[in-house]
Amino acid sequence: MTRLLSRHAIVNDRSLSLFQKILLTTDGTVTDLLSLYTGEIIRVKKLEQSITRDRASAALKVPPETPLLKRKVLLAGRTRHYLYAESFFVLERLSRSTQHKLLNSDHPIGTLWKEERAEMYRELIQCKLALCDVVSRFFGLRPQVPILSRTCLIFHNRKPLGIITESFPSTYFRNTPAGLAVKRIATT
16 A cells, blocks of 8 residues: 655645644754654664665766765654654765764754755655555554655755655654643634
8 A cells, every 4th residue: 555645635635634744745854843743852863874885866866886875763752763764865965074973973964954054955756655564663563554754855056965755654643742732712
């Protein structure tokens, strides 16, 4: 079961919560959004990181054998994983500072770019709802729980810098977060 979701379909899908829609359609980093929603400091938990010369996505517009930084991470709070992300970045297009910090620390990449004041543009290239037993395991869920994901192409200086897919269970972020009261205003 895989269902591709257009921006229009996401906005009009009544089965998605407002925050799920925001996560799927934002053109910014999700770390700060998760922190605001959960009330927790969000940290990166690296699952895998390597420099590879695997065939890059054509969208990155690089020659074969170009070194890519491949990462698999979880964005987590104190006791819970909130989001799984897989990314490929063109190593030579990252600043030396960002390269060093990505390879030697657990800082979220969006935070590094913000600190560096690097101007980025994200192009949303795909959103989908699909079964994914690999991703489900990171959240301790059964493989039958559908996963929502978005894939973005990230540009810097008008060149593709990387491609990132961020995923979370469709059962996450369904309710208003604790402590956030939503009041209805009566109209007469």
